[in-house]
Amino acid sequence: MPVYKAPLRDMKFLLNEVFDYPGHYQRLASGANASPDIVDAILTECGRFCEEVLSPLYQSGDEQGCTLTDGEVTTPDGYKAAYQQYAEGGWQGLSAPEEFGGQGLPASMGLLKQEMMGTANWSFSMYPGLSLGAMNTIFLHGSDDQKHTYLTPLTEGRWAGTMCLTEPQCGTDLGQVKTKAEPQADGSYKLTGTKIFISSGDHDLTENIVHIVLARLPDAPKGTRGISLFIVPKFMPADGANGSGVGARNGVSCGSLEKKMGIKASATCVINFDGATGFLIGPENEGLNCMFTFMNTARIGTAIQGVGPAELSYQWALDYARERRSMRALSGKKEPDQVADALIHHGDVRRMLLTQKAIAEGGRAMLYYAARLADHMVEGHSEGDLEKAERYDDKLGFLTPILKGFLTEMGCEAANLGMQVFGGHGYIREHGMEQIVRDTRIATLYEGTTGIQALDLLGRKVLLMTQGGAVREFTLKVANFARKQLTDKRLRPFAVELLKLTAQWNLLTVRVMLAARKDRDVVSAAAYDFLMYSGYVTMAYMWLRQSAVAVDKLSNGGEESEAFYQAKLATAEFYYERLLPRAQSHATSMLSPTASLMQLEDEHMAFTG
Amino acid sequence: MPVYKAPLRDMKFLLNEVFDYPGHYQRLASGANASPDIVDAILTECGRFCEEVLSPLYQSGDEQGCTLTDGEVTTPDGYKAAYQQYAEGGWQGLSAPEEFGGQGLPASMGLLKQEMMGTANWSFSMYPGLSLGAMNTIFLHGSDDQKHTYLTPLTEGRWAGTMCLTEPQCGTDLGQVKTKAEPQADGSYKLTGTKIFISSGDHDLTENIVHIVLARLPDAPKGTRGISLFIVPKFMPADGANGSGVGARNGVSCGSLEKKMGIKASATCVINFDGATGFLIGPENEGLNCMFTFMNTARIGTAIQGVGPAELSYQWALDYARERRSMRALSGKKEPDQVADALIHHGDVRRMLLTQKAIAEGGRAMLYYAARLADHMVEGHSEGDLEKAERYDDKLGFLTPILKGFLTEMGCEAANLGMQVFGGHGYIREHGMEQIVRDTRIATLYEGTTGIQALDLLGRKVLLMTQGGAVREFTLKVANFARKQLTDKRLRPFAVELLKLTAQWNLLTVRVMLAARKDRDVVSAAAYDFLMYSGYVTMAYMWLRQSAVAVDKLSNGGEESEAFYQAKLATAEFYYERLLPRAQSHATSMLSPTASLMQLEDEHMAFTG
Secondary structure (H helix, E strand, C coil): CCCCCCCHHHHHHHHHHHCCHHHHHHCCHHHCCCCHHHHHHHHHHHHHHHHHHHHHHHHHHHHHCCEEECCEEECCCCHHHHHHHHHHCCHHHCCCCHHHCCCCCCHHHHHHHHHHHHHHCHHHHHHHHHHHHHHHHHHHHCCHHHHHHHHHHHHHCCEEEEEECCCCCCCCCHHHCCCEEEECCCCCEEEEEEEEEEECCCCCCCCEEEEEEEEECCCCCCHHHHEEEEEEECEEEEEECCEEEEEEECCEEEEEECCECCCCCCCEEEEEEEEEEEEEECCCCEHHHHHHCCHHHHHHHHHHHHHHHHHHHHHHHHHHHHHCECCCCCCCCCCCCCCCCEHHHCHHHHHHHHHHHHHHHHHHHHHHHHHHHHHHHHHHHHCCCHHHHHHHHHHHHHHHHHHHHHHHHHHHHHHHHHHHHCHHHHHEHHHCHHHHHHHHHHHHCCCCCHHHHHHHHHHHHHHHCCCCHHHHHHHHHHHHHHHHCCCCCCCHHHHHHHHHHHHHHHHHHHHHHHHHHHCCHHHHHHHHHHHHHHHHHHHHHHHHHHHHHHHHHHHCCCCCCHHHHHHHHHHHHHHHHHHCCHHHHHHHHHCCCCHHHHCCCHHHCCCCC | CCCCCCCHHHHHHHHHHHCCHHHHHHCCHHHCCCCHHHHHHHHHHHHHHHHHHHHHHHHHHHHHCCEEECCEEECCCCHHHHHHHHHHCCHHHCCCCHHHCCCCCCHHHHHHHHHHHHHHCHHHHHHHHHHHHHHHHHHHHCCHHHHHHHHHHHHHCCEEEEEECCCCCCCCCHHHCCCEEEECCCCCEEEEEEEEEEECCCCCCCCEEEEEEEEECCCCCCHHHHEEEEEEECEEEEEECCEEEEEEECCEEEEEECCECCCCCCCEEEEEEEEEEEEEECCCCEHHHHHHCCHHHHHHHHHHHHHHHHHHHHHHHHHHHHHCECCCCCCCCCCCCCCCCEHHHCHHHHHHHHHHHHHHHHHHHHHHHHHHHHHHHHHHHHCCCHHHHHHHHHHHHHHHHHHHHHHHHHHHHHHHHHHHHCHHHHHEHHHCHHHHHHHHHHHHCCCCCHHHHHHHHHHHHHHHCCCCHHHHHHHHHHHHHHHHCCCCCCCHHHHHHHHHHHHHHHHHHHHHHHHHHHCCHHHHHHHHHHHHHHHHHHHHHHHHHHHHHHHHHHHCCCCCCHHHHHHHHHHHHHHHHHHCCHHHHHHHHHCCCCHHHHCCCHHHCCCCC
16 A cells, blocks of 8 residues: 655755745744754654554545444544544644644645645544634634633644534525524524535544534524524533633534445534534624634645645556566667556656646645735734734735646646556555545535635735736736846746746736626636636746755755755746646636537536437 | 536437537438437436436545455445436447347437447446447347347346456457467357456456456467457356346455546456356457457547547536626626626636637537437448448547547546636545546556547547548548638638648648658657647537538527527637637648757656665
């Protein structure tokens, strides 16, 4: 069974050489303890945990899945012990405030951890991942009492959390939420309703589970403006020996587990609230706003699921391509003493591997680029500087649909290519490649489908909120950087191409904006292509950033890792030559008329039956 | 549970209106009985069988899978009864020679049947599908005795067949086959070795299974030139009451069943030959040639797996998009009385549905276009006119890698889009969408991966065998057709675009050919992009063919199915505007230098561990 290897060299390259995280951390209050050697030690230790503890549970967890017996969910063998190690290692509180038992490190450190855990074992990583969502919500919107009660056990990982948003009739459309919350004399509420698709909705990893639930107060306005947010614990909190303990069972139960294509070790629950006791968090009827405060950060978390599978399937496909022998290379025998050449000598196999590599490393760079903004956003909140928090959230808000939408689509492509490298063997479960494809496939669906990300980017962030300003601001930064690289002969072709693309991106934005004034359908018709175009250009920027560092290091000579930098340049070249051209097909498609798309009558879309 | 509806309207449109199958059948000896009303009756009856018998077993078969107990494979509940109906209906012999109990209809009729069966239930359709491979091989290369013994029970469906090619060390590289065949005094052979990935290798549907096996005679030359072909029955044939009966069990056994991502109701077996009795078929050491005689026809069979899933997932996604309500259309409320608009009113959902529709219908047209050539090829063989058979096989040989490679890739895209239309529900097994994705995923892997198809097309068919002539010949036909459509105002934009593409296709071929003279790696580096480019252009030709008929019918007025033709034109427009632009990104990529792809040292491709 293949195992995950933490790509520490690439991670440190991005952190220390490309994005100057040491300098960035020095400027952050929470970065005081994040000196390079501490960061290094944390990455190494986290990598070891992921390689040795989480990776070996990847396939067995899929095979076994979760089970629901007498209303209680059991996770696959080994998950509880692994979670125990995770909690005892203090990993859940890595980026959490020290006052609640956390280590107070920058938010980006938490994302690095999530990346490694998610790559080694996405299903496992969802349990603590969902808790982080609950922690952020309580930290930002909870009363002092609520923080006191819930944040410490959540930070310590003794308790876990969930986010209970959608219902059978809702999907993305949360305005259709029906769950009712009735006020009680003691200030609490009784919640009644059914939530679906609740990740980590029930499990045996922690002594308690804290549900964050969207529900309606009596007489609340219809639609999204009538939704409030509640804390509903599985067991009522009680003062225990080490802080919060658990008391009576609340009226929350797991009705069933979904049978899914993948992430089978992650419990996806139907959660029933039968007059369950809940506590209002945040202002009445502002539940959606409260829930979405950390949406951009959460979406980076999901974007990780584009990068992780690309990395994992690349690692395994590369190993296989080195070992498996088939046919001879077209340019002549490469291993004449062997019965055939290894797969890695075939151009088309290299095309697939380099596509995976370009996606994994280019995508990782996009994550780390955005994570710096998330650090500033979180710092704004910690300092109570809401203006600062919002400013950085806006910057982040432009990038997150690109990261979430584009990277998860690319992650699926990379995972499928990894499977393709294995040929027919890729389809066989024991090799693990098909599991990566199945697990990854959820990423373009949950936390807002690709289509929703695309509408958020083009309709909301670019057109409605900034009239193109978000693109102008970002491309200005990109173009400034690109211009500085024009003088280097290796970087010049990339920089020239990127400069063209920044101009084109603005032009496309204006053209879509003008077209949309006459025809509102243009926005939804163009959104997907606009998203993908934006993703390819953003990734091109990341490859230029990495290339610039590589050229710099190589020109200083005597580098022990010369091969590493040469490989970066080769991968950048591959990306610019063989993947980036796709941006042009998206540019062409997005400007097409909407007639063929919108005018075909529903009843004429098929003539069967 | 959703069900399959046979798209008879579209099938008849292609057969009768676009490709003039009635005229084509009149010119075929085997077409004497294929009058339009007979074809119509067969399609209707086959569609009914697929809708009522095969479709309901689609999900249950996946859920249950096959089991191996005491060396015997059991298919899922209902499969045996369905197969019984299939055999009793005479479906297996539809295109088989009458002298062996078949109906003697043209080969294309068999493909129409396979398309419907494969769309309703791909796993089921593989059992009779593999038998067809064995039947073709015996028909072409078997002795009279062998034909007498095997063809009748195979044609009647009382027996089934397999193709035993690959082994654990082989994959595509059949030169590495090790299975041994030792001559016996009675003229038979004893076969010893292990074959893997044997579809329908064992099952409970028929009383006997006839394995067609690649093996080496003692002292055979190394590599592909030392491989011979053998018939190895599971039970030795014996004269029975109704022709061939079965006698003693042969030394063939199923060692294990593969656990796969999908097509779980299809038994994929490890087959062990332990001194099994076999009979040489065809000349010694020419086994690969014999095996590959019908390769092009077989590959159309696999190409069907691109079209079927696109059709099925389109049908189900369309139903869902009509029923499920979420959000409001950007251009204003479409269903003001409802809580939200149906998904089908959202531009991005329509983009996904129309992509599926364009792939399903454009791909179907590609199949039916090629199937006419297959009819002529088969007729050549039936008439003993090998020159004719080869001429049509060459025409077909240019198209089959495009059909198999491009359509199976597009089928995966279409299936994934269908899942995407369902949002998170697409990931849940009960809706069936994720099963289509899993089942379809094998299509780009078996019968030669996409990479192998791409090399076959560019390296073999285009460059080596015809020095670009295959492209010239095909594009000439396309361009001639396109030129005739220039005068119609609705067709002109398509025709102009297609004319540009035919010229570009030739230009690209020449440029790749010249580049390959200096750098052999160009061929494998460019092959995938060349394949996909070829696919998009071929599909564009099919959409112009369909559009030309639509315009013609509409201009004649009074058509009861005006909406059908309008929908064809809208879909063609969608294809030309929003999918065809991708051809240009492939054109750019294929001409990129090979340095970034080929020069990165193997050991520098990753820096982990």
